[in-house]
Amino acid sequence: MTLPATYQKLVAARLGRDFRAVTEIVETPLEAPQAGEIVMRNHYAGVNATDRNITAGLYTPGQQPPLDLGAEVIGEVVAVGEGVTNFQVGSPVMALTMGGGYREYYTLDATRAIPVPDITPEMMTLVLSGLTASFGLEIEGEMKSGETVLVTAAAGGTGHIAVQLAKLAGNHVIGTCGNAEKAEFLRSIGCDRVVQYKEEDLDAVLKAEYPRGVNLVYESVGRGMFDTCVKHLATRGRLVIIGYITEYAGQPETVNAPRIYTSLLWKSASIRSMFLMHYLRDHLVEHLMKLVGLLQSGELKVQVDPTPFVGVEAVVDAVDYLQSGRNNGKVIVRYDAV
Numbered sequence: 001m002t003l004p005a006t007y008q009k010l011v012a013a014r015l016g017r018d019f020r021a022v023t024e025i026v027e028t029p030l031e032a033p034q035a036g037e038i039v040m041r042n043h044y045a046g047v048n049a050t051d052r053n054i055t056a057g058l059y060t061p062g063q064q065p066p067l068d069l070g071a072e073v074i075g076e077v078v079a080v081g082e083g084v085t086n087f088q089v090g091s092p093v094m095a096l097t098m099g100g101g102y103r104e105y106y107t108l109d110a111t112r113a114i115p116v117p118d119i120t121p122e123m124m125t126l127v128l129s130g131l132t133a134s135f136g137l138e139i140e141g142e143m144k145s146g147e148t149v150l151v152t153a154a155a156g157g158t159g160h161i162a163v164q165l166a167k168l169a170g171n172h173v174i175g176t177c178g179n180a181e182k183a184e185f186l187r188s189i190g191c192d193r194v195v196q197y198k199e200e201d202l203d204a205v206l207k208a209e210y211p212r213g214v215n216l217v218y219e220s221v222g223r224g225m226f227d228t229c230v231k232h233l234a235t236r237g238r239l240v241i242i243g244y245i246t247e248y249a250g251q252p253e254t255v256n257a258p259r260i261y262t263s264l265l266w267k268s269a270s271i272r273s274m275f276l277m278h279y280l281r282d283h284l285v286e287h288l289m290k291l292v293g294l295l296q297s298g299e300l301k302v303q304v305d306p307t308p309f310v311g312v313e314a315v316v317d318a319v320d321y322l323q324s325g326r327n328n329g330k331v332i333v334r335y336d337a338v
Helices: 051-055 121-140 159-168 180-188 202-209 223-231 261-267 280-297 312-324
Strands: 006-012 023-029 037-046 073-080 092-095 105-109 113-115 148-151 172-177 193-196 214-219 233-241 270-273 332-334
Touching: 006 312, 023 312, 037 092, 037 121, 051 312, 073 105, 073 121, 092 121, 121 159, 121 214, 121 233, 121 280, 121 332, 148 159, 159 172, 159 180, 159 214, 172 180, 180 193, 193 202, 202 223, 214 223, 223 233, 223 261, 233 261, 312 332
Parallel strands: 148 172, 148 214, 172 193, 214 233, 233 270
Antiparallel strands: 006 023, 037 073, 037 105, 037 332, 073 092, 092 113
């Protein structure tokens, strides 16, 4: 195929958490790949709650704008540089690199590309969202069988995968969500107890129905939700932080309260955190192969939000949509070339 001379990408022209205000679309020359590089034509990009942290510069301390945006993308190889033998034109490929997603084409070192069986939003979701769930539960959370597992934001891109992985491991799963549609979806994927936090008080539910506490919490919300989860940890319970979306729009909330160890020591409980990039080198292949196998066998369902967002110009709307909490599953942007 003949490649264009230029392509569009979204950049953060200024640092800040107001994604719409600090971003702009720029036209960029499409250069031929250098030795060891590939060029991929992006088909689908994943939208993530942490996009606001990226525009705020938290992922690239000291780097000045413009910053390339988008953390996950799937597409096809359209050009290969000298010495590249593991990819050829037409190969389906996934990239999980900062700045690779919100653009029509992406040039990267071939060693950083992830081969995938096919180019679908579901396959892309397995990489960032699926691996976050797998690493968080199994590595940091040390998930066992026969436990009570609580997943917050359970109908989101990573939450709904965490629910299913916890069920497949033989656990009782509690999931929180914001409306009846999401609650119905969570029940359909095996969630044992769904708490619609706008209709029920999570603290009261856990106190009444789970007096012995929760063994493992997969937490991505923050603020009051986090406090409630800590309060209801069981003896030797583990809480794994994979995000805190309620604080991404502004500055972190200042809390005047007893230090956290006063809530943990008497239960031998622990708080852990999982930042995906720290786990990829050692664990990517093993966990991704497992997830792909579960997807292909039908044991794992990947939910992609049906709301259409098409083209680089739709990225800001997609980010706003995700931040509003209206999504059910993974939010994606589809590029016009698809």
